[in-house]
Amino acid sequence: MRLIDLSSPVDAGGWEPEPISMTVMSPAAGAEHLRSEMAEHFGIDFDPSVLPDSEFLSIDTLTLTTHTGTHVDAPAHYGSKGPDGPPMTTDQLPLEWFHNPGVVLDLTGAGTGVVGAEFVEKELARIGYTPSPLDIVMLNTGASRWVGTTRYFTDFVGLDAEAVHLLLDLGVRVIGTDAFSLDAPFTDIIRRYQETGDRSVLWPAHFAGRQREYCQIERLSNLDALPAPFGFTVSCFPVKIVGAGAGWARAVAMVED
Numbered sequence: 001m002r003l004i005d006l007s008s009p010v011d012a013g014g015w016e017p018e019p020i021s022m023t024v025m026s027p028a029a030g031a032e033h034l035r036s037e038m039a040e041h042f043g044i045d046f047d048p049s050v051l052p053d054s055e056f057l058s059i060d061t062l063t064l065t066t067h068t069g070t071h072v073d074a075p076a077h078y079g080s081k082g083p084d085g086p087p088m089t090t091d092q093l094p095l096e097w098f099h100n101p102g103v104v105l106d107l108t109g110a111g112t113g114v115v116g117a118e119f120v121e122k123e124l125a126r127i128g129y130t131p132s133p134l135d136i137v138m139l140n141t142g143a144s145r146w147v148g149t150t151r152y153f154t155d156f157v158g159l160d161a162e163a164v165h166l167l168l169d170l171g172v173r174v175i176g177t178d179a180f181s182l183d184a185p186f187t188d189i190i191r192r193y194q195e196t197g198d199r200s201v202l203w204p205a206h207f208a209g210r211q212r213e214y215c216q217i218e219r220l221s222n223l224d225a226l227p228a229p230f231g232f233t234v235s236c237f238p239v240k241i242v243g244a245g246a247g248w249a250r251a252v253a254m255v256e257d
Contacts, residue, residue: 001254001256003254003255004222004232004252004253004255005221005250005252006221006234006251006253007069007220007221007249007250007251008069008070008178008219008221009147010062010064010068010248011069012062013148014149015149015150016064018064018065018067018068020062020063020064021063022061022062024058024059024060025058025059025061026058028053028054030055030057031051031055033056034056035048065246066244066245066247066248067246068248070217070219070220070221070251071218071219071238071247071249072090072093072098072215072249073182073215073246074090074092074093074244074245074247075087075088075209075215076088076243077209077246078208078209078210079209082210083210083211083212089242090247091240091242091243091244093215095237097173097215098174098236099234099235099236099237100135100174100233100234101132101135101234102135102138102230102232102234103127103129103131103135103136103137103138103229103230104140104229104230105120105123105127106123106229107119107139107140107141108141110157112154112155112156112157112184113158113188114157114183114201114204115163116162116163117160117162119163121166129230131167131171133170133171133172134173135171136172136175136176136217136234137172138176138177138217138234139157139159139176139177139182140178141157141177141179142178143177144178144179147219147221152179152180153180153185153186154187155185156180156184156185157184158181158184159175159182159183159204159205160205161200164208164214168208168212174214174216176216176220176251177217177220178220178221179218180218181206181218182216182218183203183205183206189201215238217249220251226253226255227255231255231256232255232256233254234251234253234254236249237249
């Protein structure tokens with residue numbers, strides 16, 4: 001079995017609309033930190049020079065949103081009301097949703113904006129596949145090549161509400177994309193709303209989750225490395241954060257050789 005990493009990194013050096021703050025406590029500084037912690041909390045005078053190279057352990061501290069890097073959006077992200085009461089948060093999601101057969105759809109020729117159910121139906125027909133319940137459907141928009149730049153947040157394609165409901169009708173509960181959002185870029189959404197006054201263009205893929213609970217995996221990567229549109233398994237368990245609307249995930253495809 002071959003493993004293919006489908007995750008984009010959390011990189012404090014890349015451009016983000018909500019910047020990442022990352023500080024690193026070196027192993028040498030960790031030794032001094034250990035000395036002070038032992039003295040403060042346990043009243044022990046500890047000399048770190050007895051440690052290998054007078055070093056202890058490094059510690060990384062990050063400040064970032066749960067929507068940085070590859071992550072799973074829980075239904076609670078879409079609003080305070082779900083179809084059957086309070087929507088699920090990350091820690092409440094069924095594990096069964098996140099380890100299933102995967103299928104990737106090619107949206108690289110769609111341009112910036114949004115595609116609908118007809119486009120998705122044609123792509124499924126082209127590859128000769130109908131998703132089964134709990135299959136994980138992923139969209140290859142080509143946006144992952146812009147990761148770390150401002151273009152990553154403005155040049156991609158998303159799904160409209162009908163396209164989302166088409167997949168949900170098939171039993172899909174996790175829809176992924178290599179783009180910043182499963183919806184169209186913010187700039188495209190606002191432009192179309194200002195031109196038409198049509199509220200249905202405002203984040204329809206996300207707001208569909210207020211009617212029917214499902215999850216999105218946003219900011220995937222490396223979808224081009226998959227050897228075929230289907231015939232592989234995806235594992236993408238979100239980090240268990242109590243009360244959160246999203247959680248980071250290390251998405252991986254498992255391909256049987």
